[in-house]
Amino acid sequence: MNNKLSKDKIRILITGGTFDKEYDEINGRLFFKDSHLPEMLSLGRSRLDVDVRTLMMIDSLEMTDADRAMIAEQCAAAPGERLVITHGTDTMSETARFLEGRVAGKTIVLTGAMIPYKFGSSDGLFNLGSALAFVQVLGPGVYVAMNGRCFAAANVRKNKKTGSFEERE
Amino acid sequence: MNNKLSKDKIRILITGGTFDKEYDEINGRLFFKDSHLPEMLSLGRSRLDVDVRTLMMIDSLEMTDADRAMIAEQCAAAPGERLVITHGTDTMSETARFLEGRVAGKTIVLTGAMIPYKFGSSDGLFNLGSALAFVQVLGPGVYVAMNGRCFAAANVRKNKKTGSFEERE
Amino acid sequence: MNNKLSKDKIRILITGGTFDKEYDEINGRLFFKDSHLPEMLSLGRSRLDVDVRTLMMIDSLEMTDADRAMIAEQCAAAPGERLVITHGTDTMSETARFLEGRVAGKTIVLTGAMIPYKFGSSDGLFNLGSALAFVQVLGPGVYVAMNGRCFAAANVRKNKKTGSFEERE
Amino acid sequence: MNNKLSKDKIRILITGGTFDKEYDEINGRLFFKDSHLPEMLSLGRSRLDVDVRTLMMIDSLEMTDADRAMIAEQCAAAPGERLVITHGTDTMSETARFLEGRVAGKTIVLTGAMIPYKFGSSDGLFNLGSALAFVQVLGPGVYVAMNGRCFAAANVRKNKKTGSFEERE
Numbered sequence: 001m002n003n004k005l006s007k008d009k010i011r012i013l014i015t016g017g018t019f020d021k022e023y024d025e026i027n028g029r030l031f032f033k034d035s036h037l038p039e040m041l042s043l044g045r046s047r048l049d050v051d052v053r054t055l056m057m058i059d060s061l062e063m064t065d066a067d068r069a070m071i072a073e074q075c076a077a078a079p080g081e082r083l084v085i086t087h088g089t090d091t092m093s094e095t096a097r098f099l100e101g102r103v104a105g106k107t108i109v110l111t112g113a114m115i116p117y118k119f120g121s122s123d124g125l126f127n128l129g130s131a132l133a134f135v136q137v138l139g140p141g142v143y144v145a146m147n148g149r150c151f152a153a154a155n156v157r158k159n160k161k162t163g164s165f166e167e168r169e
Numbered sequence: 170m171n172n173k174l175s176k177d178k179i180r181i182l183i184t185g186g187t188f189d190k191e192y193d194e195i196n197g198r199l200f201f202k203d204s205h206l207p208e209m210l211s212l213g214r215s216r217l218d219v220d221v222r223t224l225m226m227i228d229s230l231e232m233t234d235a236d237r238a239m240i241a242e243q244c245a246a247a248p249g250e251r252l253v254i255t256h257g258t259d260t261m262s263e264t265a266r267f268l269e270g271r272v273a274g275k276t277i278v279l280t281g282a283m284i285p286y287k288f289g290s291s292d293g294l295f296n297l298g299s300a301l302a303f304v305q306v307l308g309p310g311v312y313v314a315m316n317g318r319c320f321a322a323a324n325v326r327k328n329k330k331t332g333s334f335e336e337r338e
Numbered sequence: 339m340n341n342k343l344s345k346d347k348i349r350i351l352i353t354g355g356t357f358d359k360e361y362d363e364i365n366g367r368l369f370f371k372d373s374h375l376p377e378m379l380s381l382g383r384s385r386l387d388v389d390v391r392t393l394m395m396i397d398s399l400e401m402t403d404a405d406r407a408m409i410a411e412q413c414a415a416a417p418g419e420r421l422v423i424t425h426g427t428d429t430m431s432e433t434a435r436f437l438e439g440r441v442a443g444k445t446i447v448l449t450g451a452m453i454p455y456k457f458g459s460s461d462g463l464f465n466l467g468s469a470l471a472f473v474q475v476l477g478p479g480v481y482v483a484m485n486g487r488c489f490a491a492a493n494v495r496k497n498k499k500t501g502s503f504e505e506r507e
Numbered sequence: 508m509n510n511k512l513s514k515d516k517i518r519i520l521i522t523g524g525t526f527d528k529e530y531d532e533i534n535g536r537l538f539f540k541d542s543h544l545p546e547m548l549s550l551g552r553s554r555l556d557v558d559v560r561t562l563m564m565i566d567s568l569e570m571t572d573a574d575r576a577m578i579a580e581q582c583a584a585a586p587g588e589r590l591v592i593t594h595g596t597d598t599m600s601e602t603a604r605f606l607e608g609r610v611a612g613k614t615i616v617l618t619g620a621m622i623p624y625k626f627g628s629s630d631g632l633f634n635l636g637s638a639l640a641f642v643q644v645l646g647p648g649v650y651v652a653m654n655g656r657c658f659a660a661a662n663v664r665k666n667k668k669t670g671s672f673e674e675r676e
Contacts, residue, residue: 047333469640471638474656
């Protein structure tokens with residue numbers, strides 16, 4: 001380990017997921033409107049140099065490989081080397097592995113939430129703080145930051161029963 | 170940079186600060202009772218291997234060098250090499266510099282909050298996620314993790330006007 | 339109008355509705371577990387003499403006339419004359435009219451919420467305070483307390499587009 | 508009791524109190540800025556016809572009889588007969604008794620909060636819903652609406668130990 005922190009601008013790519021779900025009080029369903037990322041960065045008093053791009057606003061169970069190819073393109077085309085991707089947890093590990101190998105020389109950290117930010121008890125703020133820290137320090141590669149931990153893309157899965165992320169055997 | 174993440178147990182030392190302030194509804198003043206750290210870790214769905222010790226519950230403006238010496242002893246005596254210290258923001262930079270040089274061979278990250286966790290709009294969850302990420306990746310040294318950023322103890326100060334942390338000139 | 343406030347014990351009957359919906363972080367759906375009524379009364383620092391009974395925990399779109407007959411029985415069988423019923427908003431007006439005529443000599447106030455209490459931005463606390471006030475002052479009859487207002491059962495409907503309650507023409 | 512609900516416009520007079528206190532993150536003190544009343548009415552999905560006037564923004568321990576005389580004048584001068592006053596809890600009972608006798612023929616309900624609205628766990632929303640309900644139904648007089656209950660001005664005091672309102676012996 002060493003102590004170098006990157007000062008590069010960080011690009012945040014938004015793809016939706018539980019992070020950004022809201023409650024529609026007219027029909028009682030969960031839905032997507034705008035991302036809460038800017039509000040969360042402001043709440044966290046973040047002074048990082050970031051720019052935020054919304055690529056899509058979908059449940060990750062509905063994410064196709066065409067969507068993933070578009071995310072990979074956006075990662076490759078980004079001017080800087082450090083990216084955070086907000087993503088639904090259900091297929092976060094799959095997207096991480098998809099990006100690995102397709103995007104070289106960049107540090108990419110995927111994160112998300114188990115509870116929508118708007119529901120007042122979200123793990124989203126904790127995870128966002130964590131992902132933004134890991135992306136400043138880790139070398140090139142694709143990672144998943146959840147549960148306070150950081151996993152290499154090749155070695156992570158969501159445990160469907162507990163909802164936690166863990167190493168694959 | 171490299172990609173090694175420590176899997177050591179992390180010790181969290183609690184010293185008080187805005188993080189843990191509550192509102193006393195009988196007399197209308199802010200006060201300390203118990204730490205909210207365990208609740209925050211649970212809210213963040215943290216699966217990190219941590220142990221939490223409360224050293225004191227004070228406003229950092231009241232922290233003396235005797236208090237700081239005690240914190241340094243606790244850091245040195247901790248079995249592991251990775252520690253997070255929750256601390257009031259007003260003298261966080263001073264404590265960081267005090268610890269530097271007095272505790273060798275350990276990674277120590279100080280963090281805190283501008284708004285009490287109980288006030289529902291705290292930066293505390295974001296900062297805690299950030300500090301726990303930095304402490305897993307950085308090499309030995311004393312750091313301050315605030316505003317999404319991480320500063321070496323020698324090179325940090327709180328800007329009293331903006332409330333943000335920044336590099337010293 | 340006069341100024342008599344009842345000091346009778348108030349019975350609160352819980353039937354579910356948006357009031358009590360929670361977010362299931364494993365499958366991403368809304369569901370019912372326990373009622374939040376006791377927590378809400380405690381948060382509101384209520385010192386009213388109440389007892390709380392959970393009759394069912396359902397979405398009001400699923401409420402049948404058999405369910406409504408059971409609610410009417412419970413109202414009639416309650417020892418006191420003052421009842422508040424928490425209820426989903428979609429069929430609250432229908433249940434109010436069902437109870438009217440079937441339960442005589444009692445003051446019954448139905449209330450609910452547009453946003454689940456657990457989502458941190460609920461109108462539930464406001465409505466609960468309102469319903470508990472109306473039930474102490476109004477004479478026998480069945481009422482709906484929503485949007486800060488109170489409607490007689492015979493003259494209320496939910497506007498499906500705005501989500502607000504209003505007089506029927 | 509009868510069942511008449513007033514449909515008059517309700518005037519809300521704001522005087523400050525815990526209701527509206529905020530946390531100053533630069534100096535760590537509680538302070539007043541703008542009233543949260545409009546936000547609370549919106550959160551409660553209130554459809555009542557109200558107008559809101561801010562008379563002062565003070566801690567009720569600092570309220571003088573000159574302030575109270577001004578409040579009485581504002582009550583008398585208001586075009587309608589129904590008023591809600593938000594007020595610090597420490598001297599709410601005193602102000603209620605001051606207004607009684609000085610303002611005739613109007614229904615005036617004082618309310619407040621033990622916890623600031625901004626602290627995310629406020630009894631304020633509950634009390635506001637309660638006060639707005641009582642003011643629509645009760646006849647002329649001055650009342651205090653706290654803890655889900657409603658007290659005549661002549662017969663109320665705050666219990667300094669428990670923080671609750673109760674009848675005077």
